[in-house]
Amino acid sequence: MSRDLLVDLTRRTLEHARAGTVPLAGAVGRVPATHYYDPDRWALEMERVFKRTPLVLGFSCELAGPNSYKAMEVAGTPVLITRASDGSTKAFVNMCSHRGAVVVEPGSGTARRFTCPYHAWNYDNDGQLVGISDRDDFGDLDPSCNGLTPLPCAERAGIIFVGLEPNGEIDIDAHLCGYGDLLEFHGFADCTFVGSQSLDGPNWKVAYDGYLDFYHLPILHKDTFGPDRSNKAIYDAWGPHQRVSSPDHRMMELEDMPEADWPEDVLTNGVWTIFPHTSIAGFPVRVDGVEGGGRMYMVSTLFPGADPDSSVTIQNFLAAFDPTDELMPEIAAQQEFLMYVVREEDYFTGNRIQRTVKTGAKTEFLFGRNEAGGQRFHGWVDRLVAAESADDYRAVFAQAEVVFQR
Ligand code: FES
Ligand SMILES: [Fe+2]
Structure with missing residues (x-):
């Protein structure tokens, strides 16, 4: 065709x-x-x-392997793209839920977990918050409501498209x-x-x-x-x-x-x-x-x-x-x-x-x-x-x- x-x-x-x-x-x-x-x-x-x-922010062959990721700044928004646990690509604002630090340094590689450099909160490559330092001292918090903020993402023709509106479509x-x-x-x-x-x-x-x-x-x-x-x-x-x-x-x-x-x-x-x-x-x-x-x-x-x-x-x-x-x-x-x-x-x-x-x-x-x-x-x-x-x-x-x- x-x-x-x-x-x-x-x-x-x-x-x-x-x-x-x-x-x-x-x-x-x-x-x-x-x-x-x-x-x-x-x-x-x-x-x-x-x-x-x-926006075109990556390529399927760039995030080819399991647990691959890419972090970059796009028009003022820090973006994290991951090959998630189910093999799909996901995108997030690369910003910690605690007090806003950029979690992942710009660049690419493979990782199952991302540790915030400020107070070491931990996120998995599905964007879930999976670790809070000194959790008992920190106080009551539902991790399931405090993951990384998703960005809309689609993979088509070997190209990874991401939208910059948080929680958008x-x-x-x-x-x-x-x-x-x-x-x-x-x-x-x-x-x-x-x-x-x-x-x-x-x-x-x-x-x-x-x-x-x-x-x-x-x-x-x-x-x-x-x-x-x-x-x-x-x-x-x-x-x-x-x-x-x-x-x-x-x-x-x-x-x-x-x-x-x-x-x-x-x-x-x-x-x-x-x-x-x-x-x-x-x-x-x-x-x-x-x-x-x-x-x-x-x-x-x-x-x-x-x-x-x-x-x-x-x-x-x-x-x-x-x-x-x-x-x-x-x-x-x-x-x-x-x-x-x-x-x-x-x-x-x-x-x-x-x-x-x-x-x-x-x-x-x-x-x-x-x-x-x-x-x-x-x-x-x-x-x-x-x-x-x-x-x-x-x-x-x-x-x-x-x-x-x-
Ligand atoms: S800002 Fe990320 S752990 Fe505090
Ligand atoms: Fe030219």
Whole structure:
């Protein structure tokens, strides 16, 4: 089913490559410059987008073994994700019920019990309070009512989604708008998690705009991977989630190949985004310059920083092959390269934009007819920021459409 759809979309992209054309949005889009730095606007984005939307906080293969866990800070909330005793993933606010200490240091590992560093209260990986120091002296307390506070969590297509509202709920199917089947096709659940690295960047939307933008590839990235890249993009959408593919010359290799033989890495090429903060890009890992190893994914997750002018990006690396010792130097070299490109080219530019945007010289930014993805992304953020209640939020998603650019 997904393969048929991917073949259909690839056929469409090939036709554009052959004709040298690209589908375009109806008009030039405009985004107020204030949306990139105004503190009130940013606070609304935090409350109405980041606190309500399931976020990509981990991967099934990252928490693969029994008792594995991951602790991280997300938009000001300390989060603990565990592989619980029943094998499911659970998420909690990483905050002690006694007097609020962060229980688990940021990082990952395996543990059946977590001990608070302040007074040594103990929690299990189901979030239950299982130990109170000097319990007789402490006094009367029902442990069953004093576990870690749960966060809503769902595992889909090998991705762990977590919501940031304590005791809240997420509807992952409503969120994914049918995109989950396409994500399944990447096979993340069967990958090996090979590591992550983080870097600081500008306002989360300045940073995220770049992941939806192929227009800049041969220009900004002229010294690295850009010179032979097409600057054209086709945007397919499942609600707010977009796949960005390019009708570039590589597509022409498919001309003489039966559709049944079109390889999966071609069918899934381009950038796959998960609203509001995730970008997935696949690339081959080569051995001695020859394609060997297999396909590796960089899944970039962007998080707003402490203020409107900053963000943090985690680059997560998943290998769809056995990452043997022989391949590790290649994998490390790719990670280093991707860190360099994003830090020295994309975010170097983004950090400068973060300063120019506040000069007041321009009141709005432009997204061309060839930048339909950016237009759609900002439209979704605007609609969710305007959604006052959780019901309003759900109503926006209830109107989500699947759109294939033809
Ligand atoms: S704050 Fe955790 S045991 Fe006191
Ligand atoms: Fe870029």
